[in-house]
Amino acid sequence: MRPTPTLLALCLAATPLLASAADFDNWPTKVAFSDGTELAATANIAYDLNDFSGGSGIDDADAVRRKEFGATLKKKGVYDAMVYYDFQADTWLDVYVRLESKALFGRDIGKFRFGYMKTPVGLDAVTSSRAGSFMEFALPVQAIYEGRRTGVDWVLERPRYLLQAGAYGGKDLQGDNPGTTQAVRAVWTPVKADGDVLHLGLALSQENPRGYRDGRDVHRAASARLRARPEAGLTDLRLVDSGALAPADKIVRSGVEAVWIKGPFSLQGEALQATVSREGRPDFTGAGQYAMASWVLTGESRGYSGGAVANVKPAHDYGAVELVARYSRLDLDDADVLGGRQHDWSIGANWYLTSHFKFQANYVKADASRRGVRSQPEIFELRAQMHF
Template sequence: MRFKRVGWGLLPLLAASSAWAGDKGYSVLGDWPVKYVSDSGIEAGLKGNLSYDYVDFDRTGFADDDAWRRQELNAYVRKPGVFELTLGYDFRNEVWLDNFFRFSGAGGDLRVGQFKSPVGYEESAVGTTATTFMERALPVTAFYAGRRLGVDWTYDKVPRWYFNLAVQAGGDLLGDNKGRTLGGRVVFNPIKDDAQVLHLGVAMSNEKRDDDSLRVQVRPEAFLTPRRLVDSGALKQVEGIDRLGLEAIWQRGPLLLQSEYLRLRAQRAGAPDYSADGYYAAAAWMLTGEKRSYKGAAFGNAVPAREWGALELALRYSRVDLDDPGTALGGRQSDWTVGANWYLGQHFKLQFNYVWTDARRRGVELDPDIAQVRAQIYF
């Protein structure tokens, strides 16, 4: 079975854990020497994400597959609290990632370059190495605007508050998505201590595309298939695209509860406006007692407290509604996902997801069940 290729591919690395340990105590399952720090405090290093997936569908018309999902590599030079230069590329998907220069001072952080647009917590705030599930929830994937060139300002020096404002224009580094986007995100933490974190956020953006068009579509929560089960079709005469995101997340010890509501509205000239929305709710439990880190108004990975790693179970319901009678019948889709994660040290993760999909569009129903597994190396 192709499942074996994914899981067994990690064994040689794990077996080498005891052999690869230098004078500084580095090991395969422990810390890795992927950065250098000068006497003046300047850091230079690498960050990466290598993820290999296998997916199995229980319905004809969907092809089982195994392939690289991501091959991301980022290089950076920074002095914390002063500046940062980051360059990133995904060799699997052939796209430029975050590429920017950031200056930090008493007035906050000013960033210039290509970076993520602000609406859609799971995409805009959470890195690809720290996702609880293998894929983002349906509405996030459907409405997220991607990366753009621009400038933004972040301020987190007011206790319990996080502010981000962005002006993005000119498309992206691949020459796509030309237009202008204005956006922002505000997060409030009414509770934030060692025991628990309560995260309440709102994000908004307005986009004006040069080609005056929009198409909203989404795969099931398994990205090795190219099929989109719901699709608004091409919308023309679009003067502006408004996005809204509402975030509510609570972590107490090993328990994480997360939800998000997203809405999109396309303002059109000489044609009816188009609206679509969606939401998800998820719960995750670290069976081994660890909790996720929280920094920059986002949750990261858990660091195992035991040599053999940490275990996590998760459940999510997500739904997206692309139907707007009189404008576009894009369809409705809902997914239930159960997941299990095994964190092997600080740089390896095995993920398993089982997804029950229910999609309806223009009288046609598709309901594939999906089993998928991922082997991930991140640093």
């Protein structure tokens, strides 16, 4: 593995912060006005190194993985709005306005959001990109998560449950993925307190993709595609790939999710499935699961709010240290499609220096088979991340 000046500089820059990490958390990133309105800047910058071995033939790489910048405007109990863009991927992230029903109707019947937002099937994906215990999504989440769409959703959260419903239409903000989607998610939290959580959830969506004419007036049929990187973000190689599934009439996605947090220990898992209905051809179903475990050596707990996990908040001047392990699998062989099968074992360590600086190391051992060809790459990954 070759060290890089940029990654080393980011790591070394953290060293002087150890003595005053507790004082370094209070960043002046927002301003409050007399009427209670608050304007804040937000960002997430991550620099990664990926080292591939095991005869993979994949080139090693180091690069900025995320360069996300945005702003939020909110008035507590009334509304909040966000504009967020990833300049590294040249992609819009969240762009929405969310209204509190109590301010509109005098009683709390949930929150209504309008704009460009995440669809709800895939717990790992609806978790903030800055808060992942692993550097990359598990295999089934990569393949089955729909992504962001333009539309409206409603969320009602109570101490013991969370309900969500959304309807989305048209193209996304990149001008891709024309069609409509309807989605629901239900979460039961019989235990929900700081450091003590039991989360059980179900999610379901139906997407009806639509064909379109491109800039050369060529008709493109509605299609779907399920694929995944080997849990490394700096390669475009997919060891398993369904290829284009066209013409696609309907995509039904479903997920079962669970989170258990007890002090410094945590378990999380999902089972995800997507069924693509194709005109004149048999339905195709891709499915996968993952399970992960976390142990925060320094005694803190993983955060949890709004039906999703959050970063560990350090309680010590030297930060917090977390050890993680994950197993994931994905099966894209079904009907007349030989997309392949893959399973990955991953271990990792996270150092939360402050609430704004996070360092991650992951080791991934992948095993994929597709059309009689087997690939077994091993990947070592490092990340330096700053966020606020």
